[in-house]
Amino acid sequence: MTTTSAEMSQAGMPFVPGVLEVGPDGKGHLVGAHCPGCGASYFPARSVCSRCLRGDLERVPLGSSGTLYTYTVIHQSLPQFETPYILGYVDLDDNVRVAGQLVDVEADAVELGMRLTLQVEPLASQTLASQPLQSGEVGEGKQVLWFRFRPEAAASGPPVPPTGKPPTGKEQP
Amino acid sequence: MTDVYAVGVGMTRFGKYPDRDAFDLGAEAALAAIKDADIDPRMIDGAYFGHVYQGMNAGQRVTGHIGISGIPVTNVENVCSSGATAVREAQIAIRAGEHDVVLAVGLEHLSSKFRGALAPEEGDVEGAVGLTMPGVYAMRARRYLADFGLTHAQLGMVAVKNKANAAMNPFAQYQKTVTLEEVLASRPIAEPLNLLECSPVSDGAAAVILMTGDKARQLGKGRAIRLAASALRSGKVESEPSSMTFEPLTRDTANAAYEVAGIGPEDVDFAEVHDCFSIAEALRVEGLGLFEQGTYLLAVERGEAQIGGRLPINPSGGLLGKGHPLGATGAAQVVEVVRQLRGEAGQRQIDSPRVGVAHCRGGKAAGVEGAACTVQVLVR
Numbered sequence: 356m357t358t359t360s361a362e363m364s365q366a367g368m369p370f371v372p373g374v375l376e377v378g379p380d381g382k383g384h385l386v387g388a389h390c391p392g393c394g395a396s397y398f399p400a401r402s403v404c405s406r407c408l409r410g411d412l413e414r415v416p417l418g419s420s421g422t423l424y425t426y427t428v429i430h431q432s433l434p435q436f437e438t439p440y441i442l443g444y445v446d447l448d449d450n451v452r453v454a455g456q457l458v459d460v461e462a463d464a465v466e467l468g469m470r471l472t473l474q475v476e477p478l479a480s481q482t483l484a485s486q487p488l489q490s491g492e493v494g495e496g497k498q499v500l501w502f503r504f505r506p507e508a509a510a511s512g513p514p515v516p517p518t519g520k521p522p523t524g525k526e527q528p
Numbered sequence: 529m530t531d532v533y534a535v536g537v538g539m540t541r542f543g544k545y546p547d548r549d550a551f552d553l554g555a556e557a558a559l560a561a562i563k564d565a566d567i568d569p570r571m572i573d574g575a576y577f578g579h580v581y582q583g584m585n586a587g588q589r590v591t592g593h594i595g596i597s598g599i600p601v602t603n604v605e606n607v608c609s610s611g612a613t614a615v616r617e618a619q620i621a622i623r624a625g626e627h628d629v630v631l632a633v634g635l636e637h638l639s640s641k642f643r644g645a646l647a648p649e650e651g652d653v654e655g656a657v658g659l660t661m662p663g664v665y666a667m668r669a670r671r672y673l674a675d676f677g678l679t680h681a682q683l684g685m686v687a688v689k690n691k692a693n694a695a696m697n698p699f700a701q702y703q704k705t706v707t708l709e710e711v712l713a714s715r716p717i718a719e720p721l722n723l724l725e726c727s728p729v730s731d732g733a734a735a736v737i738l739m740t741g742d743k744a745r746q747l748g749k750g751r752a753i754r755l756a757a758s759a760l761r762s763g764k765v766e767s768e769p770s771s772m773t774f775e776p777l778t779r780d781t782a783n784a785a786y787e788v789a790g791i792g793p794e795d796v797d798f799a800e801v802h803d804c805f806s807i808a809e810a811l812r813v814e815g816l817g818l819f820e821q822g823t824y825l826l827a828v829e830r831g832e833a834q835i836g837g838r839l840p841i842n843p844s845g846g847l848l849g850k851g852h853p854l855g856a857t858g859a860a861q862v863v864e865v866v867r868q869l870r871g872e873a874g875q876r877q878i879d880s881p882r883v884g885v886a887h888c889r890g891g892k893a894a895g896v897e898g899a900a901c902t903v904q905v906l907v908r
């Protein structure tokens with residue numbers, strides 16, 4: 356993946372509102388919710404803890420490391436996705452399970468339990484061409500950001516455009 | 529509590545109907561159920577309709593076709609459990625004393641809405657990263673086979689069994705047996721699941737006439753089957769990653785139904801379950817408590833789940849063989865259970881069953897086990 360300086364000058368926009376953010380340093384992470392009462396974690400973020408019903412959940416950045424719980428190779432998908440691709444459920448070390456695509460690994464080298472790293476990155480236009488992602492805003496010079504998983508050792512990449520001000524605790528997902 | 533009986537059932541053959549719509553199909557199913565019940569349609573004093581993609585006032589568009597307009601009509605959407613939820617709402621209205629005779633219909637014209645893989649809920653983060661419904665179940669299959677030391681060939685036998693049952697069902701979309709070799713050689717949809725392990729895109733409708741026990745006795749409805757329980761639950765938000773090889777949602781819904789019906793899983797003679805994919809059948813029956821966790825595929829291998837076996841599962845052919853027009857599926861399961869309990873299932877008849885269960889579930893969003901699950905218990 357190459358990122359031009361022109362792209363870097365654009366503001367980043369999460370592919371689904373509120374699910375990820377990128378700081379001024381160009382490092383991105385998913386945004387979850389943490390319950391200060393019982394310690395439960397949620398992704399995507401929620402308003403009330405379903406375990407203890409506390410309503411003051413904190414929106415927190417989630418770490419990028421996790422373990423592959425299970426995976427598939429998808430051969431038939433919605434028209435905006437180019438097939439085949441590997442998709443897995445990854446249990447992040449923050450104790451949330453996240454679905455995402457796996458890249459930089461051959462399908463026959465994927466193993467249950469392998470360590471993976473989540474990376475926020477620009478969404479290549481051909482990957483998700485017709486996704487209705489508030490295309491007006493994209494046209495106003497914002498770049499759509501999403502995330503994918505890579506084997507721990509293979510994970511590295513250029514910084515991505517910041518998403519602007521971090522969400523507040525009151526913001527709805 | 530008021531007893532509720534199913535006195536009439538009917539359905540269209542499931543399949544692809546490019547020159548018909550959901551309302552026409554719904555009308556055909558409703559008229560078949562009214563005819564089967566052998567009642568004056570003016571006795572129907574309420575109607576419930578379940579569908580997912582058919583738009584506004586689908587139910588009124590059906591009642592308008594069949595001469596029973598003017599009665600209370602309620603439309604429900606509950607993903608793949610929509611038709612089952614319509615049946616449940618109908619029986620609640622009867623038990624509450626609101627109605628005596630109620631029509632419940634599930635209908636869907638899916639082929640005009642979708643081709644290929646369905647995505648989880650629109651706008652959900654899992655759908656946006658490229659997760660499809662076959663993908664969800666493929667991942668559950670991968671983990672299930674790994675956890676219990678089973679093979680894809682053992683999983684494929686579920687499809688072989690259900691397609692064989694469908695071949696004996698004149699209402700099934702597919703009426704052709706398949707071999708295990710054909711299942712394993714069909715093209716991959718989401719590995720390890722192949723095409724013949726995925727329910728098809730289908731159109732169709734199914735209908736049930738329910739009435740109070742008093743009314744059924746008064747009218748001398750000797751073929752009436754008692755709807756002993758109809759339970760509904762929604763999936764819980766998960767506060768930590770959990771096993772995807774077992775279904776607490778199915779277990780909890782089943783336990784609620786068993787309690788109301790006064791039975792346990794050991795009393796169940798056969799079941800229609802939501803086999804949207806081959807792996808789904810194993811997850812459902814183990815969640816229902818009908819088989820121990822991790823043992824179902826071995827039971828299928830031994831022939832226990834086929835017609836004539838110890839505990840037949842999906843004698844209709846299930847979603848894999850009969851087809852899966854989303855909103856119609858839950859109502860069609862009740863149609864099959866009633867026909868089996870009456871002894872009117874023809875070639876695929878199970879030997880004198882007394883208790884049949886219909887299980888339906890659907891919907892998937894990030895961090896939630898499932899959206900809606902229904903379990904209905906019918907007793908002869």
Ligand SMILES: [Zn+2]
Nearest residue numbers: 390393404407
């Ligand atoms: Zn809590």
